[in-house]
Amino acid sequence: MRQSKLLSILIITAFLFLSAGCTAKGDSGKNITIWHWMTDREPAFKELAKRYEANSGIKVNFELYAPSDAYSQKVRAAAQGSNLPDIFGILGEKRDFASFIKGGFILDLTPYMLEDKAKWKNSFFAKALAVDEFSAGNSYGVAPGIYGVPIDIMTIEMVYNKSLFKQLGLNPNQPPQTFERLLEIGRKLKAANLQGLVSGWGEIWMIDCLASNYAFNIMGKDKVIATIKGEVPYTDPGWVKVLSLFKDMQESGLLASGVVTMVNKTAEQLFANEKAVFAFNGSWCVNVYKGMNPRLEYGAFLPPKASNKYPMAIWGGAGSSFMVSSRSKNKEEAIKFLRWLTEAPQQAYLAESTNNLPANKNSLNWIPPVMADFAKAMDNATHPNVWGVSEFSPVIEALDKGIQSIIIGEKTPEQVAREVQRVKERELAKKR
């Protein structure tokens, strides 16, 4: 008897709970819905939505779905079910982006970008927009055009601790400009028993990033691309020179102990707690360091040049982008909002409150100096996603592991170059 009563109560409660959630949705009218995954930007987005509503009378609903893996699944499922919101972001590689465009889910924004003498297009860092752009004859088979709006950007550079620079008797406002000078400082900090450069080189891709930066600087873009295409071998003296730089860094004492197996979170912790003089990290570190040690005095600089033949290149581009659904009933309103969101004042507000770099190049004067330093490096930015060709994963792995072996003194640069070339030839043979 008691069991039956309990069951009845449960069933009634369940029915009431379920009915409470089954209310019909009203017509959205002039509301714009945006799906995103950026937890740390949610309060700033909401504040901007309030300001926009006050200005235009249009309500903007930012809906957060984190973590990013779940968000990606949701967007994919929503595309299948024709439930995409007015504005959304796509995470993943460029080919994922391309598949959404080819599926007819994303609006081509080129005509809007080119309006008014391309005023909107020209407000962005060109390299940030490149991530959302498909050029004529692209390998993805997408009609040329601009399909996304960059909201912020990111660059990966070196940072240095100004207080430790002073302690070493160095000018805190003069980071090293040449590789030789960097090695000199390495020798100085070895003598002072200080830890040098920390980075997440245990996560492999960051070591690949720095190696690629120096490959561009020593050999130039064309030769790097030719190597990826298989036209230049990794045993080329240019590549041996790139690999030798890591040996030089290790021998000078520049690299912190354990850097080879270090994860980026540990590297960030060490740099924020002033236990390392240099770090190689992305612009997101501004936010991370602020949380870990708000009093940290540091500056950002391009990895010092090892050659004067070609400019130094760093990895960077659009951090996050928004796309407009081609099936949205509020396309025009959505585009108007994105235009407003990427204007200098809103971009400066976003940068200031979230510590992410603005995508609008006209907002640099409005943001803190460290962030401006990172943003200015966009002129030197490049990214494997915009090269048009990509290296085989086993080759990248062989190169990265080889560099790790050089750092721990297990192999010479020449040995690693030969090994990487062997892997490259094997992969090319498989492709044939």
Next chain:
Amino acid sequence: MRSALYYKAKNTGINLVIHFFMLTVAVTCIFPLLWMISSSLKTQETIFKDMSLIPKVFHFENYYRAWVEGGFGRYFLNSVSYTVIVVVGIIIISSMAAYAFSRLKFPGKNILFFMFIAAMMIPIQGSFVALYVLLNKLHLRNTPLGYILCMINVGLSASIFLLKTFFDKMPKELEDAARIDGCSKLGIWWHVALPLSKPVLAVVVVLNALNVWNEFILALIIFDSRPLMPLQVALMAFQGEFVTQYPLLMAGLTIAVLPIIGLYLLMQKYIIKGVTQGAVVG
């Protein structure tokens, strides 16, 4: 002939090794919990500097902030409701199905049972898109009912398997006696099978409650409205792309973990019985 002292020393030695091993396992299990509680009382800055388990200054306000900033009130209620409804649903359906698979004779019984068991092998992540499209067509997307049905479905296979194994070993005489007393098949299930299977039901309750309580990915995919989301989604608010607010996340986790620890302690007696006496019925 070995002396009594030798055997006593041997037993003491073996006991010492066993206790040392058990203590090591216990510490390994408890340490992350202690670290979570300790971190929940630190600040974002001291969490990276002060590695001690007992913080120098206790920041209890982290719990209040986590509750308010994460909007825990609403989500907590949602999670409790989803967990209770899903677990009750699983118990009713799986016990009925397990009883039928164990006692009734009908065509295709074995194939159907193996199909249920095979469903255990499919990870739910693999069926997200299909589930989304199905719920959308049934107009159940973004409704608690859609989510609850999915979660009941997730827990059914393992629960049916556990209960069927138990019912298979239940003496038939008990059912015969109930039948003589005038019980129908449904009556035997309700008055005999269910009360006897309390230890296995406790295992089913704890396993499924844990599963529903910790689930959030399916909820994120099915729900568009934030007020319908479960508690785990609120925890994600503290985890940024590059920066995590560890003290608030740890405080939130501590709050989230309490009900499930409470449930485990409440059911501990039955769970141990279920594990150790699974074969003994009646």
